[in-house]
Amino acid sequence: MIEVNTFFVETHTHLDLIKRDTEEVVKEAEEKGVTKMVTVGTDLSSSKIALEFTSRFRGVYAAIGFHPNEIKILDEQKLIELEKLAKNLKVVAIGEIGLDYYRNPNSAPGQLEAFKKQINLARKLNLPLIIHDREAHQDTLKILAEEAKGLKVLLHCFSGDLNLAEVGIERGYYLGIGGVVTFNNAKKLKAVVGDVPIEDLVLETDSPYLTPDPFRGKPNEPKYIPLIAEKIAEIKGISLKEVAEITSRNAQNFFGI
Ligand code: NI
Numbered sequence: 001m002i003e004v005n006t007f008f009v010e011t012h013t014h015l016d017l018i019k020r021d022t023e024e025v026v027k028e029a030e031e032k033g034v035t036k037m038v039t040v041g042t043d044l045s046s047s048k049i050a051l052e053f054t055s056r057f058r059g060v061y062a063a064i065g066f067h068p069n070e071i072k073i074l075d076e077q078k079l080i081e082l083e084k085l086a087k088n089l090k091v092v093a094i095g096e097i098g099l100d101y102y103r104n105p106n107s108a109p110g111q112l113e114a115f116k117k118q119i120n121l122a123r124k125l126n127l128p129l130i131i132h133d134r135e136a137h138q139d140t141l142k143i144l145a146e147e148a149k150g151l152k153v154l155l156h157c158f159s160g161d162l163n164l165a166e167v168g169i170e171r172g173y174y175l176g177i178g179g180v181v182t183f184n185n186a187k188k189l190k191a192v193v194g195d196v197p198i199e200d201l202v203l204e205t206d207s208p209y210l211t212p213d214p215f216r217g218k219p220n221e222p223k224y225i226p227l228i229a230e231k232i233a234e235i236k237g238i239s240l241k242e243v244a245e246i247t248s249r250n251a252q253n254f255f256g257i
Contacts, residue, residue: 006033006241006244006245007035007244007248008032008033008035008203008226008229008244008247009035009203009251009252009257010029010034010203010205010222010225011037011130011154011156011176011202011203011254011255012038012063012156012157012176012178012204012205012206013038013039013040013205013206013207013221013222014046014206014208014209015050015053015060016041016046016053017046017208018219018221019219020219020221022053022056022057025222025223026059026060026222028221029221029223030059031223032225033226033244034223034226035059036059036060036061036248036257037060037061037222038060038062038092038093038130038255039053039054039060039061039062039063040062040063040096041062041063041065042066042067042070042096043066043070044066044082044085047062047064047065047082050063051085051091054090060090061090061091061255061257062091063091064082064085064086064091064094064095065082065096065097065118065130066082066097067096067132068097068098068099068100068104068107068111068132069100071111071114072107072110073110073114079118079121082118082121086121086125087125092127092257093127093130093154093255094118094121094125094130095129095130095131095132096131097114097115097118097119097129097130097131097132098131098132098140099111099112099115099132099133099139100132100133100134101136101139103134108139112139112143115143116143116147119147119151122148122151123150123151128152128153128154128255129144129148129151129152130156130176131153131154131155131156132157133159133160134159137160141164141168144171144173145171152172152254153168153171153172153173154173154202154254155168155174155175157176157178157204157210158176159180159189160192161191161192162195165192165195165196169196169200174202174254175192175201175202176201176202176203176204177193177201177202177204178204178205178206178212178228179206179211179212179213179224180210181193181212181231181232181235182212182213182216182227182228182231183216190235193232194235194236198232198236198243198247199246201232201246201250202247202254203225203228203229203251204228205220205221205222205225205228207220207221207224208220211224212224212228215227226240226244229243229247232247
């Protein structure tokens with residue numbers, strides 16, 4: 001059983017994409033101890049919805065930005081609108097932003113430009129970055145090294161190997177660990193989780209995607225965060241309470257919440 005004073009921070013959900021009453025989703029997560037969560041926008045309209053959720057629910061914060069799969073060209077007007085939204089006090093990060101060469105290899109030049117522009121916006125507003133990197137590890141690391149010096153960085157849904165994890169940690173980045181860690185075939189991720197200090201990890205579901213076992217195949221929700229924490233506790237041979245406390249502290253430091 002989780003003690004009363006133990007809670008979890010969910011660092012990455014898309015509440016707008018979960019096809020169920022949001023009030024129920026948030027309430028059921030809270031009942032499992034997931035009392036703070038960051039809902040993530042992927043374009044202007046979903047970022048606006050994320051902000052609506054933050055005004056409806058006390059424990060919900062927003063990250064806003066243009067996902068690399070949602071933007072071919074990031075023009076000045078869209079960037080100005082994003083900046084306006086980002087001034088809301090419950091916006092705690094710019095994201096998810098980054099590179100996706102898996103789904104959209106042909107739009108790489110536009111993705112790179114949008115990525116850089118949004119890093120600059122984060123710098124201007126002094127906000128952390130939530131990074132999406134799918135099969136674009138080298139370019140992502142390069143851009144971050146060049147453009148994001150001094151900014152806080154979270155590598156969301158970390159999918160690299162131990163070497164990449166070490167490079168990220170060396171630079172002070174956090175790694176977001178999600179439901180994939182519960183899958184039987186996730187050897188690489190389990191090795192990363194086993195090796196890196198828990199002080200560098202945060203929890204996330206990326207719901208409605210990537211549902212952890214034993215619910216794999218069904219829609220994901222923030223209430224499943226404890227399943228991910230349990231798996232991390234098992235891999236690292238520490239208590240669930242420790243995982244909850246340290247990852248929550250990490251997330252709170254990162255987002256300032
Ligand atoms: Ni996401």
